[in-house]
Amino acid sequence: MDRLEQTLPLTREGVQAAHVLIKQHVHLTPVLTNTTLSNLASAPQTVEALLGTEWEGRTPARPKIRFWFKCENLQRIGAFKVRGAFHALEQLRQDPATFERLKTSGVVTHSSGNHAQALALAARTFGIPAHIVMPTISTPSKIAATQGYGANVIFSGSTSQEREVVVNDVIARTGAMLIPPYDHPAIILGQGTLCLELQEQVKEMSGHSLNAVIAPCGGGGMLSGVALSCIGTGIRVFGAEPSFQGCDDARRGLLAGERITTVKSLTIADGLRTPLGVHTWNVISDPAKVTAMFAVTxxxxxxxxxxxxxxxxxxxxxxxxxxxxxxLFNENFRTLxxxxxxxxxxxxxxxxxxxxxxxxxxxKLFSGQERDVGKVGAQGERVAENVAG
Amino acid sequence: MDRLEQTLPLTREGVQAAHVLIKQHVHLTPVLTNTTLSNLASAPQTVEALLGTEWEGRTPARPKIRFWFKCENLQRIGAFKVRGAFHALEQLRQDPATFERLKTSGVVTHSSGNHAQALALAARTFGIPAHIVMPTISTPSKIAATQGYGANVIFSGSTSQEREVVVNDVIARTGAMLIPPYDHPAIILGQGTLCLELQEQVKEMSGHSLNAVIAPCGGGGMLSGVALSCIGTGIRVFGAEPSFQGCDDARRGLLAGERITTVKSLTIADGLRTPLGVHTWNVISDPAKVTAMFAVTxxxxxxxxxxxxxxxxxxxxxxxxxxxxxxLFNENFRTLxxxxxxxxxxxxxxxxxxxxxxxxxxxKLFSGQERDVGKVGAQGERVAENVAG
Incomplete structure (x- = not known):
């Protein structure tokens, strides 16, 4: 992928070019609106008030915050990650000799999350073997799903060092090419395509443009792509992170003026337990591209x-x-x-x-049992470090 | 409502007329397809096989069973019941004197389920007071939601006798008009409108007609309406019921050649714990309208x-x-x-x-705790009889 790292332009045009390449492989996911949620957001809120029912009777004239939900939960494999994975492989396909070699040597990545299934599906589509390094503590359903897409799952410990050893071993053994989960221009540009669609869909549905967009931020691949897709459009871009156990590394890094390179958090938002990478930090720390980051409990x-x-x-x-x-809840964002x-x-x-x-x-999440997992982490065992992606 | 009981025609045209009246009050809910589920259904299945992951790799040419899901879970108040409730009130509105009287005396019904919220919403829309009789054992969230729509909730015991006493008391005290949850032509015709939409939506999406439709059956109001909407279209109509504790009263009634009038089941499908009524039995027991009923565990x-x-x-x-x-699972239906x-x-x-x-x-449902509720029922207490609707 090194060649791509040098040449792919991190621009809105780069995202548009990615969209042309991957359109045939991904769903144009729906954009949903919801009057109840827009009304809720448009009144001052606390968690307690929101979950009560007093709001049922209210019918504000026109909500001040009008949500447009881009539903990548309805994407193939159930997450936006297929966009980046297909884009990485489509880019590699531009070089027929390399691509032919991949059909024997395969691709490899480390992920316990949606990137694993995304790469497995993309690789299968092109007849390329996929080796996926997953921590032994991964949930059986995710392991099974990844194997279900025909991938070769290889187990490792859960620290980044342990994973790297196994990945390097796979590369040495097979000659497989590493497709990283987020910190690569091809991945960033692929993920950004969801926001090109969102922009067009909102225009079609409402006749006007978005004022702003907010996206979750883990490793920052998707948020970076979203930011690139908004360059020159006048749409403000915001990122959101969990505050639990310091998982808001991007926000804290911006305050410190320096990228934070380690995250050890067992937030329930398990796809976001990852620090920014070099490429994603460069995009997200640019105030012309991302206006601000917000943290939630x-x-x-x-x-x-x-x-x-x-x-x-x-x-x-x-x-x-x-x-x-x-x-809904961050006072700074709501004031802004x-x-x-x-x-x-x-x-x-x-x-x-x-x-x-x-x-x-x-x-589990809503019976309070989820906190037990946090306790295990606090004892220093089974701490998932950077395993998501 | 008695006048309506005599005059409303239980025909496809009756459903079409209902649709004209209620269109402005209800969502045109989406029809979704799902390749995974259609593929799953098109291969011989057991619960165990379905929940495994072996199927992930399969990609059959064209599934034999192609599902078109009419998503009334995305309807206002989260269920199809608003259709019948709005239709009943729109019919009453055709007689201005009666309708004016309702604005003082109100409407009344008994329901612990979606009909309660549906009638509360419809009544509020027209400025009519709604009295809803709910069993004291109803879940607090359903009580709160019904009150959230501005209804006056009155508590009763959970047997049909206990409820009737309270409903009659409300009528004596307020002069409110009873809007039954399912066994009335106005309700049946209103619910049937969902299937008119489904028929048109499938035609638009695929260019051809449905072969058949299957709907859940509790009191049978919706299934009856669906059946009426299909008269003369060539679309076969099927109903489905839970078999648990004899909740498949419609299927058993057809076998016995006689309507079963009591159901005491604590099936997890709590909206279906109701026997057919007189009107719905007349429709559903007509083999020209409903081809067959199937039961599931x-x-x-x-x-x-x-x-x-x-x-x-x-x-x-x-x-x-x-x-x-x-x-997915009923062998008789799959063979057919x-x-x-x-x-x-x-x-x-x-x-x-x-x-x-x-x-x-x-x-609760997926941690196995739900069975405890069944045990309570087996001891003869808290048995919910006909309280759904």
Whole structure:
């Protein structure tokens, strides 16, 4: 992928070119609106007030915050990650000799999350073997799903060092090419395509443009791509992170003026337990591209997830609603919207990044048992470090 | 409502007329397709095989069973029940003197379920007071939601006798008009409108007509309406019920040649714990209108619900997936489809009736705790009899 790292332009045009390449492989996911949630967001809120029912009777004239939800939970493999994976392989395909070699040597990545399934699906589509390094502590359903797409799953420990050893071993043994989960221009440009679609869909549905968009941020591949897709459009871009156990590394890095390179958090938003990479830091730390980062608590993430499941009737994973949680609960973000939106308010794009959860996980999350996992982490064992992606 | 009982025609034209009246009050809910589920249904299945992952790799040419899901879980108040409630009030509105009187005396019904919220919303829309009789054992969230729509909630015991006493007391005290949950022509015709939409939507999306439609059956109001909407179209109509504790009263009644008038079942499909009424029995027992009824187990309902949540990423309540469960698991229905569908297979409309559940209820359902409720029922206490609707 090194050649691509040098040549792919991190621009809106780069995202547009990526979209042309991957369109045939991905769903044009729907954009949903929801009057109840827009009304809720447009009144001052606390978690307690939101989950009460007093709001049922209210019917504000026109909500000040009008949500446009980009539903990548309805994407293939249940998450936006297929966009980056297909784009990386489509880019490699531009060089027929390399691509032919991949059909023997394969591709490799490390991921316990949606990138694993995304790369497995993309590789299978092109007849390329995929080696996926997953921590032994990964949930059996994710391992099975990745194997279900025909990938060769190889187990490792859960620290980044342990994973790297196994990945390097695979590369030495097979000659496979590493497709990283987020910190690569091809991945960033691929993920950004979701926001090109969102921009067009909102224009079609409402006749006007978005004022802003907010997206979850883990390794920052998707948020970076979203930011690139908005260059020159006048759309403001915001990122959202969980604050739990310092998972808001991007926000803290911006405050410190320096990228934070390690995250050890067991936030329920398990797709976001990752620090920014070099490329994604360069995009996200540029105030012309990303206006601000906001952090939300675990309870706020759960409250947002409950609202989406119970009111919108759509299944999302915890990581997917971190942007919505910021729009509902983060006082700094809400003050900013009120100030900038003025009388007419804002049309706010909100990225739902994925929907890969299980009925058991939903049950655990809302029965309070999830905290037990946190306890295990606090004892220094089974701490998942950078394993998501 | 007695006047309406005499005059409303139980025909496809009656459903069409109802649609004209209620269109402005209800959502045109989306029709979704899902390749994964259609592929799953098109291979011989057991619950165990379905929940495995072996199928991931399969890509059959053209599935024999092609599902078209009518998503009434995305309807206002989260269920199809608003259709009947708005239709009943719109019919009463045709007589201005009666309607004016209702604005003082109000309407009344008994329901612990979606009909309660539906009537509360419809009544509020017209400025009519709504009195809703609910069993004291109703879940607090349903009581709060009904009150949230401005209804006056009155508590009763959970047997039909206890409820009737309270309803009659409300009528004596206020002069309110009874709007029954299902066994009335106005309600039946209103519910049937969902299937008119489904027929048109499938034609638009695919260019051809449905072969058949399957819908859940509790009191039978919706299934009856669906059946009326299909008269003369060539579309076969099927109903599905839970078999648990004899909840398949319609199917058993057809076998016995006589309507079964009592159901005491604590099936997880709590919207279907109701026997057929007189009007709905007349429609459903007519083989020219409903071809057959099928029953499914609790485990089959749970398996179908899991698939819809985890694969389609859409939230449904247990009652909503009883039709899908029959299409996936009921051997008689599957044999019939194979025989009738032949080489080209079937386009099968499946009604998702509602999505009113909570994250806690989902958690309970899939942690096995739900069975405890059944035990309480078996001891003869808290048996919910006909309280749904």
């Amino acid at each position: 675990e309870d706020q993430i759960k409250a947002a997830m409950r609202l989406v499941l119970e009111r919108m009737k759509v299944v999302v994973e915890p990581s997917a609603v971190v942007g919505l949680a910021a729009a 919207i009120e100030r900038e939106g003025g009388e007419s308010g804002w049309d706010l794009g909100v990225v739902f990044s994925g929907g890969n959860t299980t009925v058991e996980a939903i049950g | 609790e485990d089959q309902i749970k398996a179908a619900m899991r698939l819809v949540l985890e694969r389609m990423k859409v939230v449904v309540e247990p009652s909503a997936v009883v039709g899908l469960a029959a299409a 489809i194979e025989r009738e569908g032949g080489e080209s297979g079937w386009d099968l409309g499946v009604v998702f009736s509602g999505g009113n559940t909570t994250v806690e209820a989902i958690g």
